[in-house]
Amino acid sequence: MPGEPVVKLEHVKKVYDGQGKPSSVFEDLNLEVRRGEFLAIFGPTGCGKTTLLNLIAGFDRPQKGRIYVKGVEVSSLPESKLAVFRRRNLGMVFQTNNLIPHMTVFENVELPLVFSGLGRAERKRRVEEALKAFWISNYADRKISTLSVGECRMVSLARAMVTDPEIVLLDEPTDFLDALTVDLLLSSLKGKLMKGKTLIATTHRGRLTRVAERVIRLKKRLS
Numbered sequence: 001m002p003g004e005p006v007v008k009l010e011h012v013k014k015v016y017d018g019q020g021k022p023s024s025v026f027e028d029l030n031l032e033v034r035r036g037e038f039l040a041i042f043g044p045t046g047c048g049k050t051t052l053l054n055l056i057a058g059f060d061r062p063q064k065g066r067i068y069v070k071g072v073e074v075s076s077l078p079e080s081k082l083a084v085f086r087r088r089n090l091g092m093v094f095q096t097n098n099l100i101p102h103m104t105v106f107e108n109v110e111l112p113l114v115f116s117g118l119g120r121a122e123r124k125r126r127v128e129e130a131l132k133a134f135w136i137s138n139y140a141d142r143k144i145s146t147l148s149v150g151e152c153r154m155v156s157l158a159r160a161m162v163t164d165p166e167i168v169l170l171d172e173p174t175d176f177l178d179a180l181t182v183d184l185l186l187s188s189l190k191g192k193l194m195k196g197k198t199l200i201a202t203t204h205r206g207r208l209t210r211v212a213e214r215v216i217r218l219k220k221r222l223s
């Protein structure tokens, strides 16, 4: 619906069990993200940045409140529908990359396309384009287990973008990268690579917050 926020959180409460000592991350979080916006979520270790992305992607559920993505209430969507919804709408760069170590770079980046119904030649074209966009074309046949953490981060970015998703969630995308690569990546994120996409990126460093259009600061709750 035009004018509707693409991501919306209403009165979200998230408490982890914490082995008998409950740990409260959010008590009443409200957030609206506009279509096409580049939003940075900034805050110290443990403040809930990853938790917030996991809630938006439906990997985690709140105890109270509602979370909508493109008007769909992901906080109550059954697991089977969530997987399809994510595949069609979301790209995600995980803080720990979550790549499959014994598979090659090409195979990892191709994975999100495997259930897309695209033919082999088109999948290959898209994977090659994504590898090129993140400067890793030469790595296509390398196994993930042989790459540096910074190189893995690039593979993770290529995998998130290969489906051309409308919404991209990036958990600490600039971690493990040298200053020059961070600059290249940030200008890519701001530039045509991400045109028309909604980006939500977490960070505990200042650099990314300087290129984002809006910054939300989370504080660590003392629970």
Ligand SMILES: Nc1ncnc2c1ncn2[C@@H]1O[C@H](COP(=O)(O)OP(=O)(O)OP(=O)(O)O)[C@@H](O)[C@H]1O
Binding pocket: 016, 017, 018, 023, 025, 043, 044, 045, 046, 047, 048, 049, 050, 051, 052, 095, 204
């Ligand atoms: N599965 C879990 N069980 C219990 N507590 C958890 C769980 N996941 C996260 N937490 C706690 O919730 C809080 C927020 O964690 P989260 O990973 O979202 O922080 P973060 O802001 O992403 O931190 P970092 O900057 O280190 O990545 C932390 O105090 C963490 O210990």
Ligand SMILES: [Mg+2]
Binding pocket: 049, 050, 051, 095, 171
């Ligand atoms: Mg985190």
